[in-house]
Amino acid sequence: MILQALANYYDRLVKAPDQDVPEPGFSVQKIHAEIVLDKDGNLVAMNDIQQEETIPPKTKKGKPKTKIVPRKVKVPFVEGRTSGVAAFFLWDNTGYVLGAQDKGKPERIVKQFEAFRNLAHEVLDDVEDEGARAVITFLDSREAGQTDAIEDFEEKFIGNNCVFRLDGEPDCFIHDHPAVRTAWLKHIDKSIERPTGVCLISGQADEPQARIHPVLKGVRGAQTSGAYIVSFNASAFMSYGKEYNDNAPVSERAAFAYTTALNHLLNAKKTEHQRMLLGDATVVFWSETPTRMESVLQMFIDPGAAAEDEGQEAHDGSVIGQLRTLLQAVRDGKEPPVTDLLGDEPDTPFYVLGLAPNASRLAVRFWLVSTVADIAERLAQHFDDLEMETQFDFESEFPGIWRLVLELAPARPNAEGRYTSKMDDVPPVYAGALARSVFTGEAYPESIVNRILGRFRSDGRVTHGRMALLAAHHRRALRKGRTLNIDSITKPSEVTVSLNPETKNVGYRLGRLFAVLEKAQQEALGNVNATIKDRFFGSAMATPATVFPRLLDLGQKHIAKAEYGHVMDRHIGEIMEGFEVADGTPPFPAHLSSDDQVMFALGYYHQRNALWRKKDKSPDAPQKTTGTEEAA
Incomplete structure (x- = not known):
C-alpha cells in the first residue's frame, strides 16, 4: 500500500507543470554549461548557464542549474557511475563530452570521449532529427581534447557538466527533442535484460x-x-x-x-x-x-x-x-470546515x-x-485534549509535537541557569508513538505518562508542556471509555484547564496542598537553595502518607513566621475541608496510582499558577473559559 500510494503520487507529479520530476529513463542533475551547435554540427558557442550566487564579501560563485537529463544507460533506473568508463547520453562532464579534463590519465580520457560518442551513435544513428544529426556530426568531426575554439575553456568549463542545444532553440535542449527522447527510451527497453513478471505495485504482467x-x-x-x-x-x-x-x-x-x-x-x-x-x-x-x-x-x-x-x-x-475554527467545530460536534x-x-x-x-x-x-477531513478533525481533537493554562506569556497555547517530545527529555541547567533539553536524550519510540496518536486519534501511550512522572522525580520541573500531555492522556482515555485507576474522576471535563476547587479527587487536592505549603515556605524564608519541592515532590506524589504529616507541621511554622501567613492558612483549611477526616487524622493514602499521580501534578500546577498569578482587579478583565468546560 505504501509503495502503491507513492507510485500514484509520482504519476501526479509528472503531470504537474511546476514540478521538475523526471519521467522513467531520466533524472535531475546539476548542469553548468551548454554547447550550442548549428544544424550542420558546427560549434557556435559554449555558454555558462549557472546562476550567479553572491558570497560575502565580494566574491561570486556560480550555482549550477538543475535540469532533467537522460539516466545512465547500463542501469537505466539506478543513479550512479561505476568505477569503469561509462558515458551518459547527451550530457556529462567535459572529460566525456569533449575529452578534456583537468585530472586523470590521458588514455582514460580518450576512452571516455569514445564511449560518449559511441553511445550517441548507438541511440541516434537511425533518428531523423536535426539536433540528433548535429550532435553526431559534431562528435565525429572532433578529436578528444579539441577545445581551442572555446574561449576561456580551462577557466570556466573544464570538468563541468554540459548539455547540447541547437542554435535558434533557446528554451529546448537536444535531449528534450521528442524524437531523441523516444529513441532513448527504446534504447533503455532493449538494454534491460531482466526476467519479466507481475509487478506487485502496478499489477501489470510481463x-x-x-x-x-x-x-x-x-x-x-x-x-x-x-x-x-x-x-x-x-x-x-x-x-x-x-x-x-x-x-x-x-x-x-x-x-x-x-x-x-x-x-x-x-x-x-x-x-x-x-x-x-x-x-x-x-x-x-x-x-x-x-x-x-x-x-x-x-x-x-x-x-x-x-x-x-x-x-x-x-x-x-x-x-x-x-486551528481555532477547527477546534470549535470539534467541540460543537460538527465536521471540520476544511472546504471553507x-x-x-x-x-x-x-x-x-x-x-x-x-x-x-x-x-x-x-x-x-x-x-483531509479526518486529519483536520484529529488534529483539532489533539489540541483540544492538550488545552492547559500557561505559566508564562511566551508559552504557546498550541504546543507542537516536537516541543512535546522534548518535554520527555531530562532538563539540565546551562551556564546562564536556564534549563535546556536535547532531542537526542529522548528514546526514538516516543516521538513515533505520540505522532501516531495524533494522526490516528488513538489513546496516548501509557509510556509517555510514566516517562513524565519519572522526569518529575529526577529534575522536578512541572512545565506547561508536561501538564498538557498528562491532561490530554486522561481526557482521551476517559472519552474512549477506558477505566482509569483514579479517584472521583469519570468524565473528560473533570480534567480541567485551570484550577478546579470543587473536585474531590484525593491526588488533585494533595497536589494543591503541596503548592500552598511551598508558597508558605517561600513567603516565610524567601528564596532558599532547596525548597520542599526540590526535596519532597516525588515522594509526596507517590507516597503521601510518609511525607505530608511532616510537611503540614513544617508549614505551620512557616505560616507563623510569614507576614501574611494567615492567607496560606486559609488556603490549607479550604483544601483540607475536602478530605474525609476520621479521629482528627487527615487520610493521606499510603500510595497513589500513576493515574492519581497525574492528578497530583495537575493539582499542584493549577494551584501554583493561581497563587503566583498577578490578578487583574479591573471590572472589565476577561475571564478565561476552558475548552473542556465548554464541551461539557
Whole structure:
C-alpha cells in the first residue's frame, strides 16, 4: 500500500507543470554549461548557464542549474557511475563530452570521449532529427581534447557538466527533442535484460523486474549515500530460490516511480512544508490530489512556531485562527470546515509516512491512510485534549509535537541557569508513538505518562508542556471509555484547564496542598537553595502518607513566621475541608496510582499558577473559559 500510494503520487507529479520530476529513463542533475551547435554540427558557442550566487564579501560563485537529463544507460533506473568508463547520453562532464579534463590519465580520457560518442551513435544513428544529426556530426568531426575554439575553456568549463542545444532553440535542449527522447527510451527497453513478471505495485504482467531499487536520500540519520525501503541482500531474507529483490517483484518503472516520489518528498528544498522531523523519524505527507492541507499541515502541527518565526510570511499567522475554527467545530460536534478554510475536498485521501534510519535500510515508524477531513478533525481533537493554562506569556497555547517530545527529555541547567533539553536524550519510540496518536486519534501511550512522572522525580520541573500531555492522556482515555485507576474522576471535563476547587479527587487536592505549603515556605524564608519541592515532590506524589504529616507541621511554622501567613492558612483549611477526616487524622493514602499521580501534578500546577498569578482587579478583565468546560 505504501509503495502503491507513492507510485500514484509520482504519476501526479509528472503531470504537474511546476514540478521538475523526471519521467522513467531520466533524472535531475546539476548542469553548468551548454554547447550550442548549428544544424550542420558546427560549434557556435559554449555558454555558462549557472546562476550567479553572491558570497560575502565580494566574491561570486556560480550555482549550477538543475535540469532533467537522460539516466545512465547500463542501469537505466539506478543513479550512479561505476568505477569503469561509462558515458551518459547527451550530457556529462567535459572529460566525456569533449575529452578534456583537468585530472586523470590521458588514455582514460580518450576512452571516455569514445564511449560518449559511441553511445550517441548507438541511440541516434537511425533518428531523423536535426539536433540528433548535429550532435553526431559534431562528435565525429572532433578529436578528444579539441577545445581551442572555446574561449576561456580551462577557466570556466573544464570538468563541468554540459548539455547540447541547437542554435535558434533557446528554451529546448537536444535531449528534450521528442524524437531523441523516444529513441532513448527504446534504447533503455532493449538494454534491460531482466526476467519479466507481475509487478506487485502496478499489477501489470510481463514487465522487467527490478533487481536493485534506487536509493532513498533525505532521511535523517540514514547513510548519506542513500538507503533502501525494499532490500534483500542475505540468504536469510530470501526464499523459493529467488535472489535479491525478486523476492518482492516490482517492475523497473514502478521502482523508479515510488523512489522518485519519495526522494521528492524527502528533499527539504523542494517540499519544505511536506516534510518534518519528529525524534529520529522523518515524516512526509501528501494527498491523492493537490490540496492546501499538504502545505499547511506542518504549521498546524506546530502553529506556535509558525506564529513566532519572523521569517514566515504574514499569511502564516492565519493558521492560528484556522486551528481555532477547527477546534470549535470539534467541540460543537460538527465536521471540520476544511472546504471553507482551505478549499479542499473533505474526502480527498491523505497519507502520512514516518521513516527512521536502520543501517542501510529504512524502518517504517508509522503509516497512516486517512482523508483531509479526518486529519483536520484529529488534529483539532489533539489540541483540544492538550488545552492547559500557561505559566508564562511566551508559552504557546498550541504546543507542537516536537516541543512535546522534548518535554520527555531530562532538563539540565546551562551556564546562564536556564534549563535546556536535547532531542537526542529522548528514546526514538516516543516521538513515533505520540505522532501516531495524533494522526490516528488513538489513546496516548501509557509510556509517555510514566516517562513524565519519572522526569518529575529526577529534575522536578512541572512545565506547561508536561501538564498538557498528562491532561490530554486522561481526557482521551476517559472519552474512549477506558477505566482509569483514579479517584472521583469519570468524565473528560473533570480534567480541567485551570484550577478546579470543587473536585474531590484525593491526588488533585494533595497536589494543591503541596503548592500552598511551598508558597508558605517561600513567603516565610524567601528564596532558599532547596525548597520542599526540590526535596519532597516525588515522594509526596507517590507516597503521601510518609511525607505530608511532616510537611503540614513544617508549614505551620512557616505560616507563623510569614507576614501574611494567615492567607496560606486559609488556603490549607479550604483544601483540607475536602478530605474525609476520621479521629482528627487527615487520610493521606499510603500510595497513589500513576493515574492519581497525574492528578497530583495537575493539582499542584493549577494551584501554583493561581497563587503566583498577578490578578487583574479591573471590572472589565476577561475571564478565561476552558475548552473542556465548554464541551461539557
